Amino acid sequence: GDSVTQMEGPVTLSEEAFLTINCTYTATGYPSLFWYVQYPGEGLQLLLKATKADDKGSNKGFEATYRKETTSFHLEKGSVQVSDSAVYFCALRTSIDDKIIFGKGTRLHILP
Amino acid sequence: EAGVVQSPRYKIIEKKQPVAFWCNPISGHNTLYWYLQNLGQGPELLIRYENEEAVDDSQLPKDRFSAERLKGVDSTLKIQPAELGDSAVYLCASSLEGNTEAFFGQGTRLTVV
Numbered sequence: 074g075d076s077v078t079q080m081e082g083p084v085t086l087s088e089e090a091f092l093t094i095n096c097t098y099t100a101t102g103y104p105s106l107f108w109y110v111q112y113p114g115e116g117l118q119l120l121l122k123a124t125k126a127d128d129k130g131s132n133k134g135f136e137a138t139y140r141k142e143t144t145s146f147h148l149e150k151g152s153v154q155v156s157d158s159a160v161y162f163c164a165l166r167t168s169i170d171d172k173i174i175f176g177k178g179t180r181l182h183i184l185p
Numbered sequence: 186e187a188g189v190v191q192s193p194r195y196k197i198i199e200k201k202q203p204v205a206f207w208c209n210p211i212s213g214h215n216t217l218y219w220y221l222q223n224l225g226q227g228p229e230l231l232i233r234y235e236n237e238e239a240v241d242d243s244q245l246p247k248d249r250f251s252a253e254r255l256k257g258v259d260s261t262l263k264i265q266p267a268e269l270g271d272s273a274v275y276l277c278a279s280s281l282e283g284n285t286e287a288f289f290g291q292g293t294r295l296t297v298v
Binding site for chain 2: 077105107109115116117118119122162164166170171172173174175176177178
């Protein structure tokens with residue numbers, strides 16, 4: 074079945090470091106891909122999305138490119154801030170039945 | 186524009202008691218989801234509605250869980266009776282039809298003691 078696999082955390086970085094959180098997926102058809110973020114004590118918020126191959130989603134300095142050939146949607150940021158500390162979820166929405174499937178999440182800690 | 190509204194935010198009940206959660210989706214969103222999120226895990230789908238029809242309830246434990254979405258707007262999720270293992274965050278989300286993102290509410294944190 075369709076699934077999302079993302080790197081396990083926690084990931085701990087110093088402020089201004091480069092961030093990559095890996096995400097790969099398995100899906101039939103042509104899914105849309107998403108990154109959601111969950112800040113402490115808050116609900117899930119959409120961070121960015123891409124709806125077709127080679128699309129790049131971006132928001133708040135974060136980027137991810139929909140790579141169909143490698144079935145990946147890795148999240149990157151060039152210079153992280155303490156305020157980026159949160160849990161990040163990779164997700165896909167299947168094109169066949171509109172189901173939204175999440176990865177297990179990656180906890181990110183940014184040290185000042 | 187108001188987001189997805191859930192209530193209550195927190196609920197503590199004794200095992201074997203019933204509990205209900207309520208969700209008001211974003212106006213105009215025909216798709217509504219209920220997800221379960223255990224600590225340290227990603228959300229897992231319980232049930233998905235298209236308008237008032239439950240189109241995917243394959244992951245809903247139907248012996249104790251039930252849900253309804255009357256008139257295709259608000260929805261309630263019920264557990265009866267609750268078990269200790271039901272302690273989790275219950276998330277409601279809504280989206281427009283098609284390949285778009287889902288918007289989530291704050292969730293209801295259930296603790297069964």
